[in-house]
Amino acid sequence: MTKIVVIGNGMVGYKFCEKLRAQATEGDFEITVFGEEPWPAYDRVHLSAYFTDSTADDLMMAPRSWYDENNVNLHTNEMIVKIDRDTKKVISHTGHDYDYDKLILATGSAAFVPPIDGVDKKGVFVYRTLEDLDAIIDYSKKVKSAAVIGGGLLGLEAAKAVIDMGLNAHVIEFAPRLMPRQLDNAGSATLQSKLEELGIKIHLSKNTKKITGNGKITGMSFADNTNLNTEMLIISAGIKPRDELAKDSGLTTAPRGGIVVNEFLQTDDTDIFAIGEAASYQNMVYGLVAPGYEMAAQVVNQLTHTEVKPFMGFDMSTKLKLIGVDVGSFGDPFGEFEPSKPIVYENKNSGIYKRINVSMDGKRLLGGILVGDASAYNILLQMTQNKMPLPPEPEDLILGARGGKEAAGAGVESLPEEAQVCSCENVTKGTICNLIENDGITKVDEIKSCTKAGTGCGGCMPMVNDLLKHQLKSMGKAVKNVLCEHFDYSRQELLDIVKVKDIKTYNELLDQFGQGDGCEVCKPAIASILASTWNELITKQDTIQDTNDRYLANIQKGGTYSVVPRIPGGEITPEKLIVLGDVAKRYSLYTKITGGQRIDLFGARVDQLPDIWEELINAGFESGHAYGKSLRTVKSCVGSTWCRYGVQDSVSFAIEVEERYRGLRSPHKLKGAVSGCIRECAEAQSKDFGIIATEKGWNLYICGNGGSKPQHAQLLINDVDRETCLKYIDRFLMFYIRTAEPLTRTATWLNKLEGSMDYVRDVVVNDSLGIGEELEKEMAFMIDTYACEWKEVVNNPKLRAKFKHFANAEEEDPSLKWKEMRGQKIPASWG
Numbered sequence: 165m166t167k168i169v170v171i172g173n174g175m176v177g178y179k180f181c182e183k184l185r186a187q188a189t190e191g192d193f194e195i196t197v198f199g200e201e202p203w204p205a206y207d208r209v210h211l212s213a214y215f216t217d218s219t220a221d222d223l224m225m226a227p228r229s230w231y232d233e234n235n236v237n238l239h240t241n242e243m244i245v246k247i248d249r250d251t252k253k254v255i256s257h258t259g260h261d262y263d264y265d266k267l268i269l270a271t272g273s274a275a276f277v278p279p280i281d282g283v284d285k286k287g288v289f290v291y292r293t294l295e296d297l298d299a300i301i302d303y304s305k306k307v308k309s310a311a312v313i314g315g316g317l318l319g320l321e322a323a324k325a326v327i328d329m330g331l332n333a334h335v336i337e338f339a340p341r342l343m344p345r346q347l348d349n350a351g352s353a354t355l356q357s358k359l360e361e362l363g364i365k366i367h368l369s370k371n372t373k374k375i376t377g378n379g380k381i382t383g384m385s386f387a388d389n390t391n392l393n394t395e396m397l398i399i400s401a402g403i404k405p406r407d408e409l410a411k412d413s414g415l416t417t418a419p420r421g422g423i424v425v426n427e428f429l430q431t432d433d434t435d436i437f438a439i440g441e442a443a444s445y446q447n448m449v450y451g452l453v454a455p456g457y458e459m460a461a462q463v464v465n466q467l468t469h470t471e472v473k474p475f476m477g478f479d480m481s482t483k484l485k486l487i488g489v490d491v492g493s494f495g496d497p498f499g500e501f502e503p504s505k506p507i508v509y510e511n512k513n514s515g516i517y518k519r520i521n522v523s524m525d526g527k528r529l530l531g532g533i534l535v536g537d538a539s540a541y542n543i544l545l546q547m548t549q550n551k552m553p554l555p556p557e558p559e560d561l562i563l564g565a566r567g568g569k570e571a572a573g574a575g576v577e578s579l580p581e582e583a584q585v586c587s588c589e590n591v592t593k594g595t596i597c598n599l600i601e602n603d604g605i606t607k608v609d610e611i612k613s614c615t616k617a618g619t620g621c622g623g624c625m626p627m628v629n630d631l632l633k634h635q636l637k638s639m640g641k642a643v644k645n646v647l648c649e650h651f652d653y654s655r656q657e658l659l660d661i662v663k664v665k666d667i668k669t670y671n672e673l674l675d676q677f678g679q680g681d682g683c684e685v686c687k688p689a690i691a692s693i694l695a696s697t698w699n700e701l702i703t704k705q706d707t708i709q710d711t712n713d714r715y716l717a718n719i720q721k722g723g724t725y726s727v728v729p730r731i732p733g734g735e736i737t738p739e740k741l742i743v744l745g746d747v748a749k750r751y752s753l754y755t756k757i758t759g760g761q762r763i764d765l766f767g768a769r770v771d772q773l774p775d776i777w778e779e780l781i782n783a784g785f786e787s788g789h790a791y792g793k794s795l796r797t798v799k800s801c802v803g804s805t806w807c808r809y810g811v812q813d814s815v816s817f818a819i820e821v822e823e824r825y826r827g828l829r830s831p832h833k834l835k836g837a838v839s840g841c842i843r844e845c846a847e848a849q850s851k852d853f854g855i856i857a858t859e860k861g862w863n864l865y866i867c868g869n870g871g872s873k874p875q876h877a878q879l880l881i882n883d884v885d886r887e888t889c890l891k892y893i894d895r896f897l898m899f900y901i902r903t904a905e906p907l908t909r910t911a912t913w914l915n916k917l918e919g920s921m922d923y924v925r926d927v928v929v930n931d932s933l934g935i936g937e938e939l940e941k942e943m944a945f946m947i948d949t950y951a952c953e954w955k956e957v958v959n960n961p962k963l964r965a966k967f968k969h970f971a972n973a974e975e976e977d978p979s980l981k982w983k984e985m986r987g988q989k990i991p992a993s994w995g
Contacts, residue, residue: 166193166467167263169254171244171409172270173199175208175620176440176456178225180268183464185234193467196237196262198244198254201293204228209453209620212321214297215328222681223294247413249433266435266467269410269423270460273403273441273451278313282375283399291322291400300398304329307395308970309979311335311384313372314401315342317484322400323364330971332979334365334394336372336384338401346482346493350510351533354517358489358536361515362711363723365979367392405442405449418444427474429463437463450478453620454587461590479549479587483534483541483623489515492538495531495548496521504530509562511536518562520544522554529554529561542627543576546583564873576630577638585627588620593631600635608632608649618649625649647906648685651678655831656903659693668698670708682708689906692793695829696901699949701956702792702829703963712791715967716953717773720766723977724991727753727765727776729785730826733800733818733838734761743783747776754988760797760835762788767989769976771968777954786952789827793907795834798822799847803840803857812857814840817886821855824890827950828897831904831913835869849877852910853893858882862889866896866924867914875911878921881929894943895928895936902939 168184170177181195199205206223214223221227231238239256246255253261275290277283287307289300304310308331312322315337326333335342341352342359356366371387375397383393405422415431416424422444429437429445440456441449450456455478465472481494497519499506504521511517516536523530529547534540544561546552555561579585581594599605599614608629612618618625633645645654651674653661658673667673670690674682687708695702706714717725729744744763748755753776754766768776777787790796798821801807803814818838828834837848838855848854854865860883868877881892904913917923926932957963969977981992 165191167265168193168195168268168467169262169264169266170195170197170268170270171254172272172406172440172442173197173201173205173238173240174270174272174440175205175225175453176272176460177268177270178205179457180270180439180460180464181231181234181236182226183461184467185236187464187468187470190235194237195235196239196264197231198239198242198256200241200243201295202241203294204231204238204240206294208292209622211291211294211297212324212328214294215301215325218681220294244409247409247436249413249436252435264435266437268463269431269436269438269442270440271406271409271442273405273449275399276402276404277399278372278401280372280375282377282381285375285377286380287377287395288375288381288397288399291318291325291398297325300325300396301329303396304331305972308332308973308975309334309394310396310398311392311394312398312400314399315339315366315368316345316400316402317343317482318400318402320359322398323359326398327362327364331396332365332970332977333363334367334392335359336367336370336392338369338371340369342366342368343491343493346491346497347533347535348498348519350508351517351519351535354510354512354515354535355489355491357512358515361719361723363719363977403441403449403451405444407442407444410436410438410442418447418449420444420447420449422449425475427476428466428472429459429475439463445475445477448477450480452478452480452482454478455480457588457620458590481545481548483538483545490534490536490538492534492541493532494541494545495529497531497533499530502530507559507562509559520558520562522558526558527554529558532562534562539626542585542624546579546585546627550580550583552578576627576634585631586615586617586620586624588624589616591615591617591624596628596631597635600632601639606632606636606641607652608646609652612649645905647689648683650674650680650682650686653677655689655693655905658690659697659902662693662697668694668700670694670705685906688713692829692831692906699827699829699946701951701963702953703957703966706966713793715770715773716787716791716957717768717770718791720991724767724769724980725773726790727768727773727780728758728762728788728790729780730788730822731762731785732822732826733798733815735815735819740783740785743780743785747779750779751776752989754990761799762790762797764790767982767991769969769980771974771976773967774958774964778958781952781955781958786826787954789953792829793832794827794829795822795825795836798825798836798838799851800838801840801845803838807840807845809843810840810857811859812840812862814838814846814855814857817855817862818846820886821890821893824947825893825897827953828901828946830897830901831906832909834897834910850874851877853877853896855889861885864889864892867910867921869909869911875915878914880921880925891940892928895939896924898939898942899924899927899935 205225243257244254245257252264255261275292290296310326310331311334312319313336315335323333323335342355372384373387374385375381376383381397385391407417407423410423411417418424423438423442425438425443425445431438439459462475483492499521503524507520509518518534520532521530528551579593583593585591585593617628646652647655688710691708702713711719720726748765756764758764798818800814800818804810835851836853837846837851839846839848840857848856849865850868850870854877856863863882864880865877866880982989983992
């Protein structure tokens, strides 16, 4: 029996043990693994979840019982301090020695701590282990602000932790841009803008010279003679390989750190392998989990005499969600290694930046950068890696189908069988498709169980899901659309379950019909379902809401909020105008009339919101729901009241419509309009529902939208009276709420419906499904149970107490800075 000793029980060390046990019988190998920490291996990739709702047990790669069941001798809290290569023994800090035949060095890495004066002060932490996180959480209860050194992947994850702890956050980066290894200047600027909107202060081109304070940190001094006051510091500026044990035993290490290995992951000693972040191959240390898993797999293949292929480096493309912002970088993101032509799409308003680099002959995709919308990351990465042909107009890959064209680019069906879908576990398209076709696999969880795909970083799951659907369809099987891996139901099915089972909370639904702890996909989606069904106050379940819904206001640049009262039809009395002016003046708010006939008040601190709302409510205003996936506005022209061309009273009808559907929660935001004649001054045909006056009544248009992909609304019915028009809007909106996927606008919903407008007209107007009366009753319930969310918070001391900047103190945010523009205050970082 071959004795295997593994030093290091991190993610890669554990994966080596798992793969070796899966490929060999227990009689072939005796496995002993050593970990310095008190826990078995845990998931460092999702470490920041520890600051929200995950426990140490949730992060475990496998429970301690797994090691016993698989005859893996696990030693936690035991550090190997010496390797005796002559006798082939390792010695631990306890004085015990252990024999080995093959030694695996999976010692990982430690946090890189720059040599800064004062770095040993109290309140300075690294961000690496669960113990580090426990110490950070404990210290955070005593402070109000924290800075993070490092604007790369690790640093921004640490910044997310600072935000999750309710602290004022700063990010200090030595380079002139964030994520300098993954993003270009424009992509980094987009990311920076998104992070600043969340209240994170970004400090670029900063070289920290000294950490100030008497015993504990009170601030930082930089080389440019500037200073920053902060009460806590988290250093997350990179990693350094843990190669000291190998170096002491005489093994060669790289000049920049790491245990030197050949293409078979062997060190100078052929019986000693190094894998993961501890290994240096051709002077390259790989700091992602996927290459570490690939190294582990290749060493296992050698030990079990399975097909061996050399490790020739690894693609460092990466996709992740940083503090709610999608970021992706793949292939050659900067166009450095081959002449190329960049194609760039940038939308500063929505915070989206996309860049793809196309070969000079226009035939191949070489790489790219995605910020704000990385939904196409997986397929673009596959096109790059597999040299797949580009569409005739490559810009379609980032702009999508336009002008009624078919969607461009290849889908999962075009990928070659050898395409690597999951890089963490090296799972190919062919492997997944064969399982589905030959083993009867029909669920994503079954694919994960059989192949381990999606159990690493999780970035491959959208493509795994697409592959499952495509393969099942090609086999003639019905495809079930599920919300996410935590719920084996579609949104429509979950909405029905909520109604039938009278479920009122997310946890109740998860316990009865889901699994795991939920995610950023299912939590807000189910929050929307619950709100659409029961019309209860959204803040009752604030922890599953997006930030805007949690605080009933839109978060703006600099971390302040906007207040947008509802002004139905744009009609407002002089008295109400005076109140808005008084409030804006009292709280020093930036004031702007919007394109939707409302007045925006910008710059409110979170602690000021209830006070502002109270004054507005007392004057007769209510929430305009500018923050929610709900009805925003019903725009109108002046109609027959003032206009010489108007044929109907559009203002009165717009007010009636807006007050009817105010507060209605839906899969996406809703906008309406009422025009008093065919001149269409209210632009009704660009709205989710639009009403245009005729001599005989009203024409009703549905499923239009503006934005980056504008689409005209289509005529549903013409020349109907007010009551009939409202009845059809009731039915249409409730049918959309019942059947649309999360975050799907009505235009996109219509485009995906089989039968398109003819089908919707059959359901809504002709009542082909026999549900018209039921839809009307559901809308009547929403109308009857409406309550202004602002007013509920104002009158509820418990809810009102949630509106403060610091979780553990009453003070306002001290970091807010302003400047003047055209007689009003704006954030100092603006413009």
